[in-house]
Amino acid sequence: MNEQKNEFYNVYEVFSKKTDKSPFQHSFSLLAPNADMALIMAKENFFRRETVADIWVVKRENIRGLNQDEKEMLKRLDKQYRETKGYGYLKKKWRDYNQEQFTEQHILGGRGDNS
Template identity: 60%
Template sequence: MAGKEQGFYQVFEVFSRKAPDAPMQHQFSLLAPNEEIALVMAQENFMRREPVADLWVVKRDYIRRMSEDEKAALKRLDNKDYRLTRGYGDLKKRWRKYEQQALDEKEILSWKGEIQR
């Protein structure tokens, strides 16, 4: 079915969001003769299960996919790992270790006598 019509029926993709500020999510695909019937089928099959703030029904042929060349362009050309946040997962542990090694006020004041000698 990959984007082709199946005789009388066409493939539609159904998207919905649960709240007005929620992201749109793909729910399922369905076969229908036209957009109006596809919308009715989506409402009947989906909206009776859970509340929906918005429902989109899109003919699969209208959705453009990236070509393999376009996908290849998405790969990083240079090393920008420093921009990724995964390196900060142990920051709390490292900070605690640093604090334990830091000098406290009492220790610094205890040096007073040794420095004057």
């Protein structure tokens, strides 16, 4: 009997966004017999508690994630050139450049004459 119950209900993931310009975020999961009922249940939950601009309801089995081989492939890709942490030396270089520009001779009128 439990097996028939599991076949009748499906797990749906609900995503929502608060404003038109905000991104969708996962809100919660729910059990429903079909997508229409899942949408009704999601709307009832949100309209009672908070305002939202849009709701997505997706059957969990229709969401595809990366398998283990694909995850391993991502680890092997070297994309450090896309990260800004490689430019950390620029702050020190810029500070050294600014200090070089304002030496004592520059501040006191480093024109070379004794006036």
